[in-house]
Amino acid sequence: MNEQDLINFENEIVSEYEKGCTYGPIHLSGGNEQRLLEVFKDIKPEDWVFSNHRSHYHAYLKMGKETPMKQIIEGHSSHINCKEHKFFTSSIVGGCIPIALGTAMGIKRKGEKNKVYCFIGDHASEMGIFWECVKYAENFDLPIIYIVEDNQIGSNIKTLDVWNKRTKLNSPKVIYYDYIFTKPHYGCGKFIHFKRKKRGFKSMGGMYS
Amino acid sequence: MNNLFYQQELVRSMKLLENEPRVLFIGQNLLNAGCPMYNSLLKVERSRILEMPIIEDTQMGMSIGLSLEGCIPVTCYPRIDFMMCAINQLVNHLDKVEGMSRGEFKQGVIIRTQIGNKKPLNPGLQHCGDYTIGLKKLLKNTKVIKLNKSEQIYPSYFEALSRAKNGKSTLLIERGSGVWKI
Numbered sequence: 001m002n003e004q005d006l007i008n009f010e011n012e013i014v015s016e017y018e019k020g021c022t023y024g025p026i027h028l029s030g031g032n033e034q035r036l037l038e039v040f041k042d043i044k045p046e047d048w049v050f051s052n053h054r055s056h057y058h059a060y061l062k063m064g065k066e067t068p069m070k071q072i073i074e075g076h077s078s079h080i081n082c083k084e085h086k087f088f089t090s091s092i093v094g095g096c097i098p099i100a101l102g103t104a105m106g107i108k109r110k111g112e113k114n115k116v117y118c119f120i121g122d123h124a125s126e127m128g129i130f131w132e133c134v135k136y137a138e139n140f141d142l143p144i145i146y147i148v149e150d151n152q153i154g155s156n157i158k159t160l161d162v163w164n165k166r167t168k169l170n171s172p173k174v175i176y177y178d179y180i181f182t183k184p185h186y187g188c189g190k191f192i193h194f195k196r197k198k199r200g201f202k203s204m205g206g207m208y209s
Numbered sequence: 210m211n212n213l214f215y216q217q218e219l220v221r222s223m224k225l226l227e228n229e230p231r232v233l234f235i236g237q238n239l240l241n242a243g244c245p246m247y248n249s250l251l252k253v254e255r256s257r258i259l260e261m262p263i264i265e266d267t268q269m270g271m272s273i274g275l276s277l278e279g280c281i282p283v284t285c286y287p288r289i290d291f292m293m294c295a296i297n298q299l300v301n302h303l304d305k306v307e308g309m310s311r312g313e314f315k316q317g318v319i320i321r322t323q324i325g326n327k328k329p330l331n332p333g334l335q336h337c338g339d340y341t342i343g344l345k346k347l348l349k350n351t352k353v354i355k356l357n358k359s360e361q362i363y364p365s366y367f368e369a370l371s372r373a374k375n376g377k378s379t380l381l382i383e384r385g386s387g388v389w390k391i
Contacts, residue, residue, distance in 0.1 A: 048277070071311075081310035088277070088314065092301045098267040099302065102274020102282075105259075109233075110278065132264050 001061070003033040009060050009069070010183075016073050017187075020194045024075030029057040030182035032149060036061060039147055039175070043117055048086040048103050050096040050118040053078040055089045058119055062087050093154070094124040097146070101133045104144035116144040123154025125176075126163055137173045146174045151181035215359040219249040219383065222366035226283055226319070227253045229370060233275060235259040235268060236285030236321075244287035245323060245385065265291055269298035269320075273306065276316040281373045286322040289382060290338045296347075303378055304351045315376025319369045320351075326385040341382055351378040 010028050017026050040061040043049065051058040056077070059068035063085035071080045078091040090096045100118035107114055124130060125148040137144050148168075152159055160166055168176055183189075226232045234253065238244040240260040250258060261268050265286065272282035286292035292299075299320070307315050325337035345353045352372065354365045362383075369379035 076311070079309045081313045083310075083313045088310075090302060091309075092297065095270075095297070095302055098270025098298065099274040099277070101267065102271030103277045104274070105271060106275045106278025106280050109280070129264075129267055129270075132262075132267055136262075136264075136267070 006033045014188045026077040027054040028183040032179040035177045046114040048116045050100040051089045053091040094127045104142035122150040148176045218362035231281045234283045265294035269295035283319045289322045317373030318378045320380040323383040323385045353380045355382045
């Protein structure tokens with residue numbers, strides 16, 4: 001798999017989304033292809049991956065194209081989940097941070113060797129729950145790595161503007177990488193006419209960003 | 210006598226839970242005296258208890274995570290007031306995980322909490338709340354059981370364990386008044 005495969009995956013989703021047949025918003029990934037390919041070199045099939053509302057690339061890299069594509073088209077872009085592939089997401093910012101921690105605790109208690117990888121954004125990395133979970137993971141040497149994907153923005157808010165200062169944790173349990181995000185917060189940047197006849201809606205939904 | 214029976218039933222119920230090898234008790238003051246729940250766990254094997262720092266929301270999230278790895282967490286909050294700090298993981302995650310994963314994940318967690326005593330000493334507004342009605346409205350998939358009577362305790366924990374084995378969560382709210390001597 002290479003960068004272009006990831007970009008093509010997102011383009012295919014946009015193409016389906018533009019048809020107006022999906023029933024949920026999409027949160028596209030973009031700009032971090034190379035960095036993610038590097039991170040996923042270490043992630044094995046038996047490892048857990050926890051992600052967030054923007055999980056298309058993580059899902060594709062963890063379980064291949066078919067499962068995430070199906071779920072996204074069905075309207076679950078923000079909630080791609082798969083037990084078989086040990087892939088779990090939450091769309092509440094920071095929501096997966098303690099869940100991933102507990103999973104790592106479960107692995108350690110069973111004496112198994114697999115690991116947990118939890119992807120969060122830079123806004124989530126400033127939350128208190130992230131700090132306490134990293135501290136706990138480090139103090140008990142749990143098999144978990146938090147990857148902070150730092151695009152300096154949360155929703156449409158610049159992280160530095162609202163925190164006034166950025167703080168990065170120096171921990172063996174945390175990896176930070178910076179990237180420039182190339183997509184809108186949600187949607188695909190165009191006005192879409194949604195065809196919701198199947199659900200009985202007559203009004204035209206619209207999503208623009 | 211009634212309070213003593215209530216106490217005995219809680220102890221018996223914790224032994225019932227302990228008999229399930231996948232059960233792990235987690236919470237604050239479970240290995241160290243300081244809350245009534247400590248007494249109810251005195252007969253439970255120490256290795257089956259995970260003493261936690263005071264990080265309520267993280268504890269609830271960790272309970273979900275532990276269940277992903279096959280554990281049945283009995284996550285304990287000494288006061289229902291304290292459990293309110295875990296509402297995000299309880300309402301937005303545990304209660305919705307099956308729905309938001311379209312049935313991929315079914316996590317059975319047993320949540321144990323208590324309503325604080327008002328007698329002989331009133332601990333104040335932040336330690337004796339009763340949010341049972343509100344929680345029943347908030348939680349759509351997590352069964353909420355208020356344990357008013359001693360006779361309810363054992364059957365309710367039995368039911369909670371059965372539900373947990375089937376990927377369903379249960380919140381059990383114990384009463385506090387005059388039940389324990391610490």
